[in-house]
C-alpha cells in the first residue's frame with residue numbers, strides 16, 4: 271500500500287488543516303528571512319534607522335542582487351521585522367531583538383540548516399533499496415564556519431563571562447596562557463581583553479575536524495572579526511610543544527562532547543589523564559550542556575521551544591554526545607582532576623540553566 275493511500279485529506283477539512291499547519295511554515299519562513307537579513311548585513315542597516323529602499327539596495331548591490339534585497343525587504347515588512355512608509359524602511363523592535371540574538375540564528379540555520387535538511391534523506395546501505403536506521407554516528411553535513419561564529423556569538427552572553435570569572439582564579443604572579451581549544455572564531459580572546467584580563471590568549475582549532483576547511487576570516491558585511499591568530503593544531507601537539515617552564519589553562523567550551531563522540535571515552539580519558547600528569551597544565555575550564563531533552567520545562571519556555579528542542583535534535587543526529595553532569599564529574603576525578611567550582615551560566619542567557627561550567631585543577 272502506498273503511503274498516499276493510507277491517509278487522505280478527506281479526513282481533515284483543508285481549512286482546518288491549514289489553520290493548524292501553516293504557522294509552522296510561517297516560523298520557518300520568518301526565521302530564514304531573519305537569518306538572511308543578518309548575513310547580508312541588511313539587519314544591521316535597518317536596525318540603525320530609517321532608510322529609503324533605493325539606498326538600501328544600492329548599499330548592498332555589490333554583494334547581492336537587487337531582486338534578492340527587494341524580496342528580503344518585502345518579507346521583512348510582512349514578518350513585522352521592518353515597517354515601510356512611502357518608500358522609507360525602518361527596522362522594528364523585533365528586528366533589533368533578532369540582531370541581538372544573531373548567534374542563535376547563525377548556529378541553528380547557517381550552521382545546522384544543512385544537517386536538518388540531510389536528516390530527511392533516507393540512508394541506504396550497500397544493498398540496493400534497503401533503508402537502514404540512522405545512528406548518532408553518522409556524518410551529516412554542517413556548516414562549521416557558521417557553527418563556530420554562531421556559537422561564539424551566543425557564548426559571549428553566557429559561557430564567556432562565566433569562563434572569564436573562573437579564569438580569574440589563575441591571575442597569579444606568573445599568569446598562565448589561556449589555551450582555548452575548539453575556539454570557534456577565537457572571540458574569547460578579545461572578550462578577555464575587554465574585561466581587562468592580563469592573561470595571554472591562544473585559540474586553537476584542530477585541523478582534523480574538517481581537514482579541507484580553509485581557515486579564513488569571516489567575511490561579509492556582518493563580519494564578526496577574522497580568525498587570524500588562531501593556530502591550526504591539535505591540542506596534543508600544541509601542549510607537546512610548550513616549553514618546560516610555560517604554564518597554561520585549557521578552556522574547552524562546548525567541545526568535550528564533540529571529542530567524546532568522535533574519539534570515544536577511552537581516548538578522551540587518556541588525553542585528560544595525560545594532562546593531569548603534566549605540570550605545565552595548571553587547570554581546565556570546561557563548558558558542557560546537560561542532556562535533558564525530556565524535560566517538560568522545554569515545552570513551557572521560549573528558549574526550550576525555540577532553541578533547545580532543535581539543539582537536542584541536532585545532538586541526536588550528529589557526532590556529538592551530551593552527557594550529564596555526574597558523568598563529567600566522575601570522568602574528571604578518574605582522570606586525576608579536582609573540581610574547584612561548578613556554575614551554571616547566567617539565567618539571562620540560559621533561562622533553563624542547562625549550560626554548566628566546571629573549574630578543575632590537577633589533583
Ligand SMILES: C[S@@+](CC[C@H](N)C(=O)[O-])C[C@H]1O[C@@H](n2cnc3c(N)ncnc32)[C@H](O)[C@@H]1O
Pocket residue numbers: 414417418421422423425429451452453454455475476479522523524525528529532
Ligand atoms: C560549538 S563550537 C564551540 C566554539 C566556542 N568554543 C564557544 O564556546 O562557543 C565547537 C568547536 O569544537 C571544535 N571541535 C569539534 N571537534 C573537535 C575535536 N575533536 N577536537 C578539537 N576541537 C573540536 C569545532 O571546530 C568548534 O570550534
